[in-house]
Amino acid sequence: MAFHSRDSVQPVWDRPVLGIETSCDETAAAVVAGNRILSNVIFSQTEHSLYGGVVPELASRNHVRKIVPVVREALSRAGVGLEELGGIAVTRGPGLVGCLLVGISTAKGLAFGSGRPLIGVHHIEGHLFAGLLGDTDLRPPFLALVISGGHTQLIHVRRWGLYEICGETRDDAAGEAFDKVAKMLGLLKSGETTMGGPVISRLAEEGDAGAFAFPRGLRRQDGFEFSFSGIKTSVLYHLKSRSEADVAEQRADIAASFQAAVVDVLVEKTIRAAGTLNLGRILLTGGVAANRRLREEMQRAAMEFGVEVCFPPPVLCTDNAAMIACAGGFRLGRGERTGRDLDADPRMKL
Ligand code: KG4
Ligand code: ZN
Numbered sequence: 001m002a003f004h005s006r007d008s009v010q011p012v013w014d015r016p017v018l019g020i021e022t023s024c025d026e027t028a029a030a031v032v033a034g035n036r037i038l039s040n041v042i043f044s045q046t047e048h049s050l051y052g053g054v055v056p057e058l059a060s061r062n063h064v065r066k067i068v069p070v071v072r073e074a075l076s077r078a079g080v081g082l083e084e085l086g087g088i089a090v091t092r093g094p095g096l097v098g099c100l101l102v103g104i105s106t107a108k109g110l111a112f113g114s115g116r117p118l119i120g121v122h123h124i125e126g127h128l129f130a131g132l133l134g135d136t137d138l139r140p141p142f143l144a145l146v147i148s149g150g151h152t153q154l155i156h157v158r159r160w161g162l163y164e165i166c167g168e169t170r171d172d173a174a175g176e177a178f179d180k181v182a183k184m185l186g187l188l189k190s191g192e193t194t195m196g197g198p199v200i201s202r203l204a205e206e207g208d209a210g211a212f213a214f215p216r217g218l219r220r221q222d223g224f225e226f227s228f229s230g231i232k233t234s235v236l237y238h239l240k241s242r243s244e245a246d247v248a249e250q251r252a253d254i255a256a257s258f259q260a261a262v263v264d265v266l267v268e269k270t271i272r273a274a275g276t277l278n279l280g281r282i283l284l285t286g287g288v289a290a291n292r293r294l295r296e297e298m299q300r301a302a303m304e305f306g307v308e309v310c311f312p313p314p315v316l317c318t319d320n321a322a323m324i325a326c327a328g329g330f331r332l333g334r335g336e337r338t339g340r341d342l343d344a345d346p347r348m349k350l
Helices: 047-051 056-078 097-114 123-134 174-184 196-204 229-240 244-276 292-304 322-333
Strands: 003-005 011-013 016-021 026-033 036-044 087-093 118-122 142-147 152-159 162-168 281-285 308-310
Touching: 011 322, 016 056, 016 097, 016 123, 016 322, 026 056, 026 322, 036 056, 047 056, 056 097, 087 097, 087 123, 087 322, 097 118, 118 123, 118 322, 123 142, 123 152, 123 281, 123 322, 142 244, 152 244, 162 244, 174 196, 174 229, 174 244, 196 244, 196 292, 229 244, 244 281, 244 292, 281 292, 292 308
Parallel strands: 016 087, 087 118, 142 281, 281 308
Antiparallel strands: 003 011, 016 026, 026 036, 142 152, 152 162
């Protein structure tokens, strides 16, 4: 039997699904069967850091160069041939249109060439299913905090496939704030990574989180909206008002204080939302969910309020194709298919 259900709300498809993710600057392919990862290959494009941010044209050209070897590697590590796949899942949106199109064209070619079914997946639904890959017992209803370079959203997951956005950012995403502050602090010059989060997080370990009181945007406001542009501006003014020598000396304190301000707001709003919606379980997912201080603080607060928290391992928090394969497997298992007219949807709604 190709499809089974562990309970009525959590369908798991046991056929292997190839997932392809190219929405931004990661070229990724993975094979997942149900919630078992058979392979998970990620090629991160690092040279964007030389230009101060992801350059869309460069990103799509890199995807074209890398996608075939990455897909081959994923299939070979999984030991699964195209003909054995239950289907092929690909990120349809949101993301950079040129980048999405590389993944979609590849997936279409493979699907129609091999006769395997095709399914287009929403990138954020992928991040939700990363929760299931990290914790196979994760069952709705739960509250998801999806925090990445492009999104900051609180989502009420009523059932798999049934989502309600309770709050999101009015301006910058949380990850974007990490990336911009890392850039301001001169931490992203090396061409090694475009992700400011891990670099700030590492530097913050050596700093004093109480050194500077950066603003906690919309912290006391009702509702579950976020704002991170104020804190970014506040760090910028702080840097401008000090000499280079002072900044060099304070870098770790600034990183720690900035991180603490972002974490405070994320924790407070998420715990409040869980209380208001009467949800006993929280999933942290998306790149920023890899942040150690956030994980610790959320866990501490959740324990105080009697709520359970889970987060996938860091490699499943940041962009990957295993989460796309898992979400695709869920949809294929429900009988959904996407046709030959599959197109990129850069502003796709959840
Ligand atoms: O989910 P993701 O890989 O890509 C998007 O869908 O945007 O998230 C990437 C974001 C980047 O902004 C990166 O700086 C942030 O996640 N990030 C982190 C950490 N690891 C990645 N932010 C804070 N702490 C981390 N350890
Ligand atoms: Zn993402």
